[in-house]
Amino acid sequence: MRKVIIIGGGISGLTAGIVLQKSGFETHIYEKNPIGGGELTGWRREGIYIDNCIDWLTNSKADGSEMYELWKDIGMLGDDIKMCPKDKFFSYTADGKTVTFWRDLERTKKEMLEISPEDKDNIEKFINTVKIGEVFTVPANKPMDKFGPKELKKFWPFLKGMGAIRKAYDGMSLQDLADSFKSPVLGKAFTMMHPANTQAFSFIVSYATITSGSGDIPVGGSLPAALRICDRYKELGGDLHLNCPVKKVVIAGNQASGVLLEDGTEVNADYVIGATDANHMFTKLIPPEYMPKKMKAVFDDKEHYSTFSKFHAFYLIEGKVGIPEDTSFWKCDGPMIGHTKMNAVGTLCYDYDPTITPEGKTLVQVKAIQYLEDCLDWIDLAKKDPDAYEARRKDYADKLMAEIVKRYPEAEGKIRCIDTWTPATYASRCNSFNGAYMSFVADKNSKTVTTPGVIKQLKNVFIAGQWNMGSGGLPPAAVQGKFAAWRICKKEGVACK
Ligand SMILES: Cc1cc2nc3c(=O)[nH]c(=O)nc-3n(C[C@H](O)[C@H](O)[C@H](O)COP(=O)(O)OP(=O)(O)OC[C@H]3O[C@@H](n4cnc5c(N)ncnc54)[C@H](O)[C@@H]3O)c2cc1C
Structure with a gap:
């Protein structure tokens, strides 16, 4: 049985582990903390549960989408897991007026028009674009750089929708969107949830997730979700080594022989997946020259990409x-x-x-x-x-x-x-x-970059984690874990389950 070491037991590493276990590999996750889940977590103080993560979970609707099926596969969601429906994205109150981004888009529109009838055209444009955004979904079966005609056809409505949103708000930040409204209260509301330099596109897509009913929260929140995912991994035979920080990836020629743990133990494997923060991976665990060019360009471009x-x-x-x-x-x-x-x-x-x-x-x-x-x-x-x-x-x-x-x-x-x-x-x-707990914010003049999780110089090391993909979040982190597993399955000529 081929052996894979995964560094990092956040959602990305756990997803990679689950997919590989199901696909017939022996896997070991090394996690530095005493608990798996990474940023998907929560804890107790004075007996009170404190939730750290899920404000909304994209593709939470049981609609058979690839992402929903992945949530089910890893134990994040499932038929027996109740959901807390999100009635609104958020609200903003100023000068006696409240702007609410309701799940019910018509209600949002009605209330916005009441607040600022003079912004009618802008409000209608916004509402119509959010409607288009409701096709948003996260492709989760196969990396997009490997899409063929079949996948392009399947995701055509999604790709077309995203293109339409980009066209409608091309080159606009949330601050620009805010400034385009005559009503200062209405405008300001757009800059509450995300940093004001975020592309307007991201806001539309996030809000559309709520209005389409696909951004609900699993009951109990983040920690129970993380523990379910850890359990799923272990039930499948995966070995989750907690309190086990990795010191470095051991490289010999054009491949890795395994990893060196902080306690001095060296562990060998056929493949290594780095599922940690990308900066940590390429400064501490592996020399910086291995960072993929596309990713390095984003790290280097401090003018256009921020955290x-x-x-x-x-x-x-x-x-x-x-x-x-x-x-x-x-x-x-x-x-x-x-x-x-x-x-x-x-x-x-x-x-x-x-x-x-x-x-x-x-x-x-x-x-x-x-x-x-x-x-x-x-x-x-x-x-x-x-x-x-x-x-x-x-x-x-x-x-x-x-x-x-x-x-x-x-x-x-x-x-x-x-x-x-x-x-x-x-x-x-x-x-x-x-x-930072999300990946880079690309400003209005830049592209959100997705890096295939491969290292050109190393044939058996793959990169997972949210930093591979756009602005980050749970779905990108999970799918990047799946894609790292997919690439290993492909190399081994086995079906990726
Ligand atoms: C307050 C907050 C709110 C959020 N809200 C949302 C939301 O509403 N919706 C959403 O989709 N996302 C949300 N996110 C983002 C989401 O939590 C992250 O995008 C996601 O959890 C990142 O997963 P990851 O596996 O890529 O990284 P991480 O969770 O960071 O996992 C990496 C793991 O690697 C481990 N590690 C690091 N170095 C080493 C080492 N040397 N050896 C061994 N292990 C190591 C770390 O301990 C960690 O467990 C939120 C995050 C926070 C903090």
Whole structure:
């Protein structure tokens, strides 16, 4: 039996492992943390569950799509897994008006027209383009660089739809989209969820996922999902080695003989898949000259490709104080979080999932965007001065809590912060590049780049993980794991299951 070593037990590595186990390989996943799942995770503080990841899950609808079938295969979703339907993408309130991106697109349109009748043409263009975007799906059976006429035909409606969206909003960032509206409230709403330099295209596709009913959240959230996927891998005979960081890939000529673990053990294999953060892979585990050219071009082009992360604070409130479920932002004269001024604050309220929210209580998470400068500061501070790092977390959590109380005065005396985490958390826990938990944001003048996960100089090493594909996220991470497995199956001449 051919043996494959997978470095990293995030969703990408686990997906690669599951597919390879099903296809008849012996696989070993080496994961540095005591738990699998990577960024798809959650934890408990004071008995309260804190969810880290899924705000929406693309292709969650049981419609037979390739991506849905992959979710089922790996145990993310399934007939017996209940879903929390997402009624809205998010809302933004300012100057007494609320813009909501509802699941019900007609309702969104009606409310937008009520807020700003003078933006009628722009609103209709937006709504019609989102409708087109509802064909969005993630091809998950075969890498797109290997598509033949059969696949091109199958995905033609999707490719045509994506082309139409690009044409409608060509060369536009979310800031440009915001500026194109006469109503400042309506415009500003577009810049709440994603960084303002994100392409307008990405927003349309994300929102269309919600309106098509294909962006729901599995009940219980991220940690149970991660554990289901780990279980699926182990049930199939996969060996998940936890607390086992890999030090480097051992290279001999034009191939790898295996990996060297941090504890000094060398393990041999026929194939190696790197399913970690790409920067970590190509700086620590394997020399930088092996990074595929296309990927290197993106890493090098700092003008057009950026990363971001967030400062997170999680609060427990005794009782219900009027905070709407899911994500809602409001305009405020908020604090500086790092170098970034909060002109709006948003709460993600878990009332939508009673398995997460204890009865009679409210759980909210605030996510404050952090750009590169902020992220590097957090990482630096956490390393150099842990006390100052703790103090800064507390200070920001207090300031954001004050904003919540200002907006929801009933929360006064009933709210307390139970945890905070920062870009430095992702950097230390998952070895994430700049503390980012998504891949690069391509600006409006650039293409979202997909890198085939192959290393030209090495015939038996493949790259998985979200950094291979566009702006990242769970579906790209999972399919890149599948595609690495697909390439190995192809080399071995066996069917990829
Ligand atoms: C707050 C937050 C919200 C998010 N919301 C969404 C959402 O709503 N929808 C969505 O689709 N996506 C979302 N994401 C993004 C999603 O979580 C990621 O895109 C995805 O989990 C990345 O998976 P991955 O396997 O590529 O990488 P990772 O999850 O980073 O996995 C890599 C693994 O490699 C391990 N590793 C690193 N170095 C080594 C080493 N040397 N040896 C051994 N192991 C190593 C790490 O510990 C990690 O487990 C969110 C992420 C966060 C943090």
